[in-house]
Amino acid sequence: METMTLAGKTLTLDADGNLADRNQWNEDVARELAAQEGIPELTAQHWAVINYMRQVFDKEGDAPSIRRLTKESGVDTKTLYQLFPKGPAKRAAKIAGLPKPKGCI
């Protein structure tokens, strides 16, 4: 498995480049992962989405889709794309230390 060093930690990655082990995640890691994704600063709105994703994952074992994020996180779709450009669900999942959402295949 691939690894990468971020925030002073050696992180293990899965085939999609997301963290393979959620336990290696903390808020500093999240900030650095965000920077790698071209998001220089995580605002309160970013954190609201990240924390919501982590909650859903803890409960259901998969990260939510964009449609569900819009419905339940209190952030509309347009804003989600501004916060996490190109693919809010998969980008926010990556920064939240979760695997790529499975609602795909």
Place this chain on the structure above:
Amino acid sequence: MRHLLILGGGTAGTIMANKLAAALDEREWTITIVDGTEEHYYQPGLLFVPFGIYRIHEIVKPRRQYLPGRVKFVLAGIEAIDPAKKTVTLSGGEALRYDLLIVATGSDIHPEQIEGLKDEEWGKSKFDFYTPKGAERLGQFLKGWQGGKLVLNIAEMPIKCPVAPLEFLFLADEYFTERGMRDKVDIHLVTPLDGAFTRPISSQILGEFLERKGIHVTPDFGLARVDSQEKKLVAWDDTEVSYDLLVSIPTNMGDACIARSGMGNELNFIPTDKQTLKAEGLEDVFVLGDATNLPSSKAGSVAHFQSEILFENIMEHIEGRAPRAHFDGHSNCFIESGFGKGLLIDFNYETEPLPGEFPLPGLGPFKLLQESPINHYGKMMFRWVYWNLLLRGMELPIQAEMSMAGKQVRA
């Protein structure tokens, strides 16, 4: 008497009706299947209709013809399921009681979910090929088309048969080449995924196929709306892609009766135990095929593999034991790649589609993630297998559980 009720007479429901009709004692169990239409479409065949390879009448049969004599077919819409009272209300108001319920209500496209998609241009410059009517209209249009920019767009995931959009593009490349007008058609895939497909290795390999065929890919495109006047797709981040001809894979959703029953997620798919196929939090309800929220493909092969697992679990359940058989997410799809060739992918929840060979006694091996004529024959032959073996619940020489035999694993 105990009552087994199956909602949906498509691939999944029909296979289960056949398997259970052979196994359940007629003196103890009645079997009823409900569907809103009489026609059973061979859905993988819809892909070929726009290109004149199949005609609609060649891919449709009466549902009843594929159900055993003891199964009662009820032609009716479904209003709602009440799992607490163990009843299903039909659109006419009649209520059916059940002891065991199998929900196999499938998924369908919903163009009205996307702003500006379903308007007066729907069926004129914007088409789908996931419905018989859509596929037929697109075929009519293509016959007279003089060329331009063809954009195939996937509105959002998940979709039924995630390889169908790629197959459509490969077949379009062949179709326009054969008609001597490939140089007049610019072919584009505009997708919310980050590449050609959902998982890394197959996405890379299929991406290279598209590139070789001169098909352009715009990834990470989150469709916000369609502008029919200016003929363009607009993304949530305001990037735009123009088109002359839009082939749309609209939002896929589960049946509206699931929403009316309060049983679905945001897309009306039913939360289902990914291993046992039991509806989560409900007693005596199992879910099969496209109706589930499982992270497996929405495809006939998946419904088929699931049916073998579900059959075992239902037999356990009926005799009062906990379901033991576990579905591994197995999916197996031929991918038509044009010019008489095809690819094959075979994967499950954990193992992504890998290159290599797929052993099959008597017919194989088929090549995995590589083009070959025999994969194309496999695909075309499958229509016969579907009507004659698969729907009837017969044994096929392919296991429900995925095998690693023949697959190449990267070190």
